[in-house]
Amino acid sequence: GDQVEQSPSALSLHEGTGSALRCNFTTTMRAVQWFQQNSRGSLINLFYLASGTKENGRLKSTFNSKESYSTLHIRDAQLEDSGTYFCAAEQGTGSKLSFGKGAKLTVSP
Amino acid sequence: DTTVKQNPRYKLARVGKPVNLICSQTMNHDTMYWYQKKPNQAPKLLLFYYDKILNREADTFEKFQSSRPNNSFCSLYIGSAGLEYSAMYLCASSKGLGDAETLYFGSGTRLTVL
Numbered sequence: 528g529d530q531v532e533q534s535p536s537a538l539s540l541h542e543g544t545g546s547a548l549r550c551n552f553t554t555t556m557r558a559v560q561w562f563q564q565n566s567r568g569s570l571i572n573l574f575y576l577a578s579g580t581k582e583n584g585r586l587k588s589t590f591n592s593k594e595s596y597s598t599l600h601i602r603d604a605q606l607e608d609s610g611t612y613f614c615a616a617e618q619g620t621g622s623k624l625s626f627g628k629g630a631k632l633t634v635s636p
Numbered sequence: 637d638t639t640v641k642q643n644p645r646y647k648l649a650r651v652g653k654p655v656n657l658i659c660s661q662t663m664n665h666d667t668m669y670w671y672q673k674k675p676n677q678a679p680k681l682l683l684f685y686y687d688k689i690l691n692r693e694a695d696t697f698e699k700f701q702s703s704r705p706n707n708s709f710c711s712l713y714i715g716s717a718g719l720e721y722s723a724m725y726l727c728a729s730s731k732g733l734g735d736a737e738t739l740y741f742g743s744g745t746r747l748t749v750l
Contacts, residue, residue, distance in 0.1 A: 531678075560738060570679070570726060575738035613678065615739075624739070626678035 530554055531616055533627025540634050545585075545602035548630045550614035552595040557617050559590045559597040560624070564611040573599070573612075604634045640742035642727050649721075649749050655714040657745045659727030665740075667733050668710040670702065673724040673744070685710055686733045717749045 532551045540546055550559065561573040574581050576590040576597070585604075590597040597614055611631045615624040640661045649655045659668065667686050671679040683692040685704045692700065699721075701713040714721055727742040 562741070570673075570728075570741040570744075572738055572740060615679075624681065628678050629676075 529628075530556075530618075530625040531614060531627040533614055533630055535630055536628065537631045538633070540601075540604045540608075540632065542605060542634060542636055543603055545600065545604060547601070548599045548612055548614075548632075550597045550616070550627050552597075552616055554618065555595065556592060556625075559588075559614055559616045561588055561597070561599050562613045562615065564613065564629070566610065570613065601632070604632075606634050606636070608632060609634045640727055640729055640740050642725075642742035642745050644745060645743065647745055647747050649714075649717045649747060651718060651749060652716050655717050655721070655747060655749075657712040657725055657727075657747070659710045659712070659742055660708050661729045661740070662708060663729060663731070663740070664707060665729035665731050666707075667730045668704065669728040669730075669739070670700070670710070670712045671726040671728065672696075673726055679726060682712070717747075719749050722747060722749045 558577040560575045562570040574588040580589045585602050587600040611629045613629045615626045643658045669684040670682045673679045682696050682700050704710045724744045724746050726744045728739045
């Protein structure tokens with residue numbers, strides 16, 4: 528089965544509002560990354576966390592290995608934040624990442 | 637320079653013909669990866685090189701080949717393209733293998749097989 532369960536699969540926000548994306552893991556993960564897929568299909572690295580919380584501008588991510596989840600918070604959403612967001616986690620044996628199925632974020636005026 | 641470069645950006649191929657995709661990085665990373673990304677699906681790891689050692693996923697073992705002539709370059713080779721190979725192919729690199737290091741992705745090559 529899937530080791531990474533990402534939710535929601537789709538999310539709509541108005542400009543200036545915020546929300547959170549979440550990934551639950553069915554097994555203990557060592558680290559998590561969050562990516563944004565842009566309109567051209569490229570994956571842009573947003574965060575890498577082995578634990579705790581990181582913040583960058585309007586984005587903040589938390590990884591709780593013990594409780595097997597990670598979140599990505601977006602505040603003051605802008606139109607350019609629209610895209611699909613993926614989390615990916617590694618168990619620590621080898622370097623294979625398990626990806627979530629993605630969350631499509633649509634920000635509207 | 638923390639970029640991973642992929643060429644070409646878009647590629648058209650005919651069914652049954654070979655395809656070769658190129659990736660490069662100048663970060664002196666030990667590990668380089670190839671992922672296949674189809675719409676509405678998570679990226680799928682195809683294979684990765686750790687230094688000169690190639691590791692291919694079991695379910696794609698016979699479909700994809702790769703070479704890494706030096707630390708900076710890595711190619712993905714499809715011997716005989718099928719329609720199901722149409723996808724975005726993403727190259728990535730990381731400093732180590734299984735280390736607490738981030739993955740750096742290239743912009744991708746969008747392959748269309750006709």
